[in-house]
Amino acid sequence: MAKKYGFGIIGAGMIGGIHAEAIKGLPNAELVSICDNVPGAAEAFGKRYGCQSECELDKFMSRDDLDVVTVATPSGLHAENAIAAARYGKHCIVEKPIDISLEKIDRMIEAHAKAGTKVGGVFNMRYDHTAKLAKQAVDQGRFGRLTFGLAYGPWWRDQSYYDKGGWRGTWAMDGGGALMNQGIHTIDMLQWLMGPVKKIHAFTKILAHERIEVEDTASATLEFANGALGTIACTTSMWPGHFRTIEISGDRGTVAIADNSFFFWQFADEKPEDEAIRREHVHFPAASVGASDPKAGLIPDNHRANFADFLEAIEQNREPTISGHEARKSVEIILAIYRSAQTGQTVEL
Known part of the structure; x- marks a missing residue:
């Protein structure tokens, strides 16, 4: 029998809801928990999507039935949550942008490489x-x-x-x-x-x-x-x-x-x-x-396909199609645009 992967979401906002809908449609996935530091938001999300709710990240990450974490927090918190997932041995899918700093993205990729877990982005x-x-x-x-x-x-x-x-x-x-x-x-x-x-x-x-x-x-x-x-x-x-x-x-x-x-x-x-x-x-x-x-x-359809590819990457022990390195590329372009606008100079990548 094929393994059913336990998913947990960090972030109970609008995009977290899209992640939940995408997970619901995957035959080899089950949403087991939501984590949000606003207690009312976490509880309401859990009731809506039929999963446990948690406000403390350590308790959320410590679940034995949690295999894959999706990150749907404000963008500036993406890397720290993804690195925490690696520390607990969890695979991680991070909403766009994978983070707002190339240095933090690189640390995230390195953390998962050392942990032997997969990390990928969302470009539905x-x-x-x-x-x-x-x-x-x-x-x-x-x-x-x-x-x-x-x-x-x-x-x-x-x-x-x-x-x-x-x-x-x-x-x-x-x-x-x-x-x-x-x-x-x-x-x-x-x-x-x-x-x-x-x-x-x-x-x-x-x-x-x-x-x-x-x-x-x-x-x-x-x-x-x-x-x-x-x-x-x-x-x-x-x-x-x-x-x-x-x-x-x-x-x-x-x-x-x-x-x-x-x-x-x-x-x-x-x-x-x-x-x-x-x-x-x-x-x-x-x-x-x-x-x-x-x-x-x-609609969750393309997110679902994105997540399905990630699970297939785990099964086949390959990089996800939208790997951490792949998701980094657009952030590098955008940060180069900001540098050019700030300096008035052409920027080479």
Whole structure:
């Protein structure tokens, strides 16, 4: 009989709920506990999802039936919770960003390597059907020479979003703004499809919010290691917010994605399946996912696929597809954007 993995979640907020829903749908997983330092939040979460609740991290980690910990806390606490999981011999999945400091990410990866446990990140967009098809086309060389990539996140968050979170919009706990919190999924997709980034020149500003320390608007020009150019533009200052866009172009093809749908799919070497892809997947989505409401369109399906791959990695004793090293890449890009914006200089990675 296949092993059933006991999961525990740290963080009883909105994303913790998505983790719980994702775990519920896995046949080889069971949610056994929630940990949150707010007693009422932990207890309410436990009742809602049918698991034990705990406010003390040591007691939570000491459970014999706990195999995998998922971290859904404020971003600035990710590494310390993941390192604690390694100390107790637990595998760990960390919500994006895997942390806000490269030094802390490296310590997290090292802690799990020494403990013999797995650590991985969450980039659920990679598990969407459009992402898989685009990546397959890249790997097949259908774009020819890659020439340009665009990651565009034109979103809106009102001031209350930052005010009620407490930690949101702070360097210490959020690690950044429109890039580190909202844009990181789109940035991860861009580097996953286009390849490593070599150089960055960027600007960041606060244009539409008060009482935040971090950027609500950012623009960066990129040079990739393969010679292609690109642009990242992310914001939480564009009312009312609309489709997150990723475009990948080469001298033999172009693909453009709006949220979870294609709005362009065209290659010089037309194949029979291309028309089927256009017929089934090319359209503008009826509503944008998270453009103005953080909860809008959030479904657990792609998180579930992300978690399923992690469990498969444990079973097969391999690295998760989104390993700690893989999840680090987008954070490195974002921190380079911040350095460029602060210094006015082009930054080399």
